[in-house]
Amino acid sequence: MPKRERLDALEEKISARRQGQVPPEAQARVNANMxxxxxxxxxxxxxxxxxxxxxGWWMDKVFDTKPIWMLVFLVLGMGAGLMNSVRTVNEMRxxxxxxxxxxxxxxxx
Amino acid sequence: MAxxxxxxxxxxxxxxxxxxxxxxxxxPTIAGVDTSFTNASLWMVLAIGxxxxxxIIASRRTSIVPGRLQLMGEMSYSFVAxxxxxxxxxxxMKYFPFIFSLFVFILFCNMLxxxxxxxxxxxxxxxxxxxxxxxxxxxxxxxxxxxxxxFLKLFVPSGxxxxxxxxxxxxxxxxxxxxxxxxxxRLFGNMMAGHTMLKIFGGFVVGLSSAGxxxxxxxxFALMVAFTGLELLIAGxxxxxxxxxTCIYLNEAIHMDH
Numbered sequence: 001m002p003k004r005e006r007l008d009a010l011e012e013k014i015s016a017r018r019q020g021q022v023p024p025e026a027q028a029r030v031n032a033n034m035x036x037x038x039x040x041x042x043x044x045x046x047x048x049x050x051x052x053x054x055x056g057w058w059m060d061k062v063f064d065t066k067p068i069w070m071l072v073f074l075v076l077g078m079g080a081g082l083m084n085s086v087r088t089v090n091e092m093r094x095x096x097x098x099x100x101x102x103x104x105x106x107x108x109x
Numbered sequence: 110m111a112x113x114x115x116x117x118x119x120x121x122x123x124x125x126x127x128x129x130x131x132x133x134x135x136x137p138t139i140a141g142v143d144t145s146f147t148n149a150s151l152w153m154v155l156a157i158g159x160x161x162x163x164x165i166i167a168s169r170r171t172s173i174v175p176g177r178l179q180l181m182g183e184m185s186y187s188f189v190a191x192x193x194x195x196x197x198x199x200x201x202m203k204y205f206p207f208i209f210s211l212f213v214f215i216l217f218c219n220m221l222x223x224x225x226x227x228x229x230x231x232x233x234x235x236x237x238x239x240x241x242x243x244x245x246x247x248x249x250x251x252x253x254x255x256x257x258x259x260f261l262k263l264f265v266p267s268g269x270x271x272x273x274x275x276x277x278x279x280x281x282x283x284x285x286x287x288x289x290x291x292x293x294x295r296l297f298g299n300m301m302a303g304h305t306m307l308k309i310f311g312g313f314v315v316g317l318s319s320a321g322x323x324x325x326x327x328x329x330f331a332l333m334v335a336f337t338g339l340e341l342l343i344a345g346x347x348x349x350x351x352x353x354x355t356c357i358y359l360n361e362a363i364h365m366d367h
Contacts, residue, residue, distance in 0.1 A: 043298065047291040052283055073283070076276075080283035084291070 040088055045081035052077015122312035124305045128232055149236070152228045156217040164213070185213065189352065196356035200363055207247065208359075211240065212352040219300065219344035223337070231347075232300040237293035244355045245289040252362035263365060292354055299347050303340045307333060 056073030060066045132145035167182025175183060189209045193201045201208075215231060222229025230236050252260040264281040265274070313329035 040295070043291055043295055044287075047287045047294055048283070051287045051290055055283065055286070076280055077283055077287075079280045080287060083280060084284050084287060 037089070037092060041085040044085040044088060045078070048079075048081020048084060049074060049077045052080060122308070122315060124308035124312065127228070127304060127308060128301070130233070148228045149230055149233065152221060152230050153218070153236075156214060156221055156230065159221070160213045160217045192353060193356055196353065197360045197363060201356065201359060204247075204251075204359060208352060208355055211244070211355060212348055215240070215296070215351055216345065216348040219348055220341075222300065222304065223341060223344060229300055229304055231296055232304055234293060234297045237297040238289065240296075240351075241289040241293035244292065244358065248355075248358045248362045251359065252365075255363060256365060260362070260365070263361070288358065292351065296347050296351055299343055303336070303343055307336055307340060310336065 052073040052075070053070060055077070056070035059069040059073070063069070130147050130149050132143075132147050133151060134146040136144040136146060138144065163178075164182055167178045171179060186209070189212050190202070190205060193205050193208055197204070218230045218236075221227055222231065252263070256262075264278050264285065266277055266281065269277055310329045310333040314326045314333065317323070317326035317329070
């Protein structure tokens with residue numbers, strides 16, 4: 001049927017145009033997610049430094065070794081914060097991959 | 110929260126005034142702890158009372174075809190139950206009462222904070238830290254109860270050269286200790302920032318309209334309406350985030366699949 005073919009051609013043209021184009025509400029959702037992620041990473045790193053600093057300060061008080069432990073633990077705290085944020089990103093990426101795989105399966109069905 | 114002027118009145122609208130804790134019933138100091146009943150205590154009691162009332166009424170007259178209230182109760186139950194089952198597994202259902210209480214308490218505190226003239230308990234770091242510390246203690250105790258000393262393996266990453274091991278163990282321990290802090294700071298930061306922002310925009314509206322510039326007050330007013338919606342979303346979302354992170358930590362303590 002020519003009508004059917006015309007519709008198919010139109011469909012193809014539309015999907016070709018759509019390729020690489022993100023619908024606005026999906027884009028907004030991605031932006032909100034990115035904002036949430038940025039906030040989480042910031043909290044993660046700051047808290048790492050804070051907790052490291054606190055542990056160092058406490059150890060300096062106990063052993064009377066001001067300021068050696070505080071300096072050491074500030075650096076270690078930065079490391080811990082960085083590790084936590086890397087883990088957060090990996091976790092998010094895994095979740096995103098899972099969601100995308102589920103979506104693709106849904107589309108194929 | 111609407112922009113309400115404080116006791117100073119006039120243009121001096123203090124956005125932080127809403128966070129002040131003041132005693133309602135003065136009680137004596139016992140062992141260095143002021144036991145006064147404050148506005149924070151009042152809103153916590155209200156959150157517990159209202160959530161208990163909601164769940165008791167919702168589950169009192171149950172029918173096969175649920176009414177509105179029963180449906181809300183059942184939905185909140187199955188929401189948390191699914192979260193626990195998905196993230197912790199069926200063993201986690203033992204801790205369901207704790208996690209459910211935690212979720213409902215935080216949700217009610219956040220939502221009650223959205224009422225005008227109310228007090229947002231979760232915008233105080235000490236409150237969220239107490240909640241997070243309870244979670245942290247529970248998770249640590251569960252870990253040691255189930256794995257004994259083997260729970261310490263959580264701090265020893267696998268496949269690392271022996272030379273680097275001491276350093277990484279210390280970093281892992283610090284990273285474990287940051288959990289209650291980041292858990293509480295996340296909730297506290299979101300609630301405090303949001304409510305301060307609402308108060309500031311509310312202050313703009315009140316200030317501009319009292320100066321006779323009502324057309325100019327429309328823009329901050331519209332923003333405030335939008336932010337109020339956003340705050341409601343954040344109130345629910347942060348209760349969810351707190352609960353799901355509790356589930357993730359509990360899962361790690363039970364299964365140790367690090």
